[in-house]
Amino acid sequence: MLDSTSGSSRVQATIGLADLFTIGIGPSSSHTVGPMRAGHAFAEAALDRGQPVSVSCELFGSLALTGKGHATDTAVILGLAGQLPETVDPDAVAEMVATIRSEQQLKLGGHVPVPFVEGTHLIFRGDRFLAAHPNGMRFVAHYADGEPYETFWYSIGGGAVVEGGCEPPQTNVKLPFAFSSGAELLAVAERQGATIADIVRANEAAWRDDAETDAFLDSLRGAMSACIERGIRGEGELPGGLKVKRRARDLHARLMARGPRSDPSLVFDWVSLWALAVNEENAAGGRVVTAPTNGAAGVIPA
Template sequence: MFLSVFDLFKIGIGPSSSHTMGPMTAAGRFLDELAGNDWPRPAGATVDRVAASLHGSLAYTGIGHGSDRAVVLGFAGQNPSQVDPDEADAIVAGIAAVRRVSPPGHPFYRFDPAIDLVLDKKTPLPGHANGMTFYAYDAGDRLLLKRIYYSVGGGFVVSEEELQRAKARGSITTEGKKVPYPFRNAAEMLAMAARSGLSIAEMKRINEETQMPGEELDAGLDAVWTAMRACIDRGLAQEGIMPGGLKVRRRARQLHDKLQEEWRLNRPNPLLANDWLSIYAMAVNEENAAGGRVVTAPTNGAAGVMPAVMRYWLHFHPEADQTSIRDFLLTAAAVGGIIKSNASISGAEVGCQGEVGSASAMAAAGLCAVMGGTPAQVENAAEIALEHHLGMTCDPVAGLVQVPCIERNALGAVKAVTAASLAIKGDGSHFVPLDAAIETMRQTGRDMSEKYKETSLGGLAVNVVEC
């Protein structure tokens, strides 16, 4: 099994990897197919109009998560890694005004978002909770092409056909790429580490270097951390009300200033590390909620956990350096790949245990590794963090990635550091294997009511409004 570190850590924009980045990517894939010659185009037919419908969780929380906006941007030829967050609203407004799109390499297509983009809450698609249908019509409104895509978490998008093939082989992320250490689960990962004498980061690096040169891998890892660090810094510099209508105020800068004042006054603070962890995580997720540039880790909704723990590592541990940051990311990616392949990182599929729970497990593993933990201790750290997120629902108020998501990232980061600290003080032996925790998460997500899986139909999303 091979899932690249850059599949899990994608640079994009907020507020959601599955609900924002996924729909934008899917629209781009549909445009790519329209531009090609591999679809059954009727003789002489020309595409004149495009349209899309969002289903399931995408329909229920699409407005709050910016899914409608993302499709418009995708039809405009934008992609998550390159779109300028500061220009996005102007692009969307311009398309709504002229009711057409002109993506690069394409002619003009008629597209009126008010009519041609439908949030269909009545018709769920069978493959996944995050389903989308794209349409192309000629000038006489004859349907020329229809394609269904699914956003399966963390910005991953698969077509209907790809999803069926993936289910047949047992995993959406299992690919045919051969690598020296093809561990499919944590037990295999530990066995391979024991036989080889290598760390988890070293095995992951060797696997990655079968796909790219080492210099390219390091440059990519450094770019991921640079984007994460920049997101923290932007979040710490911003103030005001976040968009969406809840009027939730940004708090990271104010809390940061209070901590700086305590630092200057040399006031004792026994919770100092936890405070910094929380502020770093909140800064990232406030940026995400505002539609800023973030890195999926493994999702946008959980994007603050990993950067917060990594910044904590650099802040409080004098031995931390850039090489250790790379090892942190590689170790975290190894654990994240196992979780995604054997359960899910999608809140719409398994609730927030799959988002913040996975992020906390990944961060705990990465921190334990750079603190000198053995592979067994690293696996233990990931298990502790994941176990204590099991059953967590995804119930965003008003469909916005603000309440409880921002604070939930802060607590996920605190749990990750605690898990790593507990694990490294032991010898790696423990009662519950990581694989058991992952399987428990999968089963719990399967049994969880749909109203607690990113639909805003239950939990805080209902009771806060009623209060």
């Protein structure tokens, strides 16, 4: 049995599995997932203050310079329309955004119609970097009979966002086995005669019970497996204009023709396939698990 009285327990700003692993869509945690969350949060806050007659978003710095390639514009539009990266249907994204663009209108928070014309209500400011962070956004809501509501949001990496003037959120909890480095984690595990997994699971109890942790991990595994399956079925070119052809489907067909997965000589070919399938899904805007970023999403599933 693990002994949490051994002196490693302490209160500290920390992160858990739910901070490291989140379900979202590609291609980027900082340039897609984060902006969608920011747009969603702004929409909710704007609606709490009344019924806007118009909204706008300016993208600064890196978000503006590489936003088209990372679908930042699509992400902001979806977020403003009430979508979240963990629940939006990747197969419906293209149609949703196309409808908003053709009608030049979106339903803020999924409810209130407001005009939305790119270039007027969504502006790329690649020549300006905000002092707080290179991934900055400025949202403004206008009301018929009141002062505008303005706020800045920053996408700080891994899909996390903070509102202007706010520090990154921290959770101060008492962990039974606190550590702040890999060396400390190994030392705690050795002292307890436990595995790394044992230590991490014991710490997760500070946030939720075992059943909830199991359900969360099952959801991650399900999302990863579904991503692999989608990846090995995908065809055609990846978005972005570079004419990169998807390769996972053909590689899967070749491996299936060569024999069972248990063949030792093919093990690493299968591992490469699974990583490639996830990475291609991420590039195509599919659903992935940040681990802890979209760019690394193929590692753990493989």
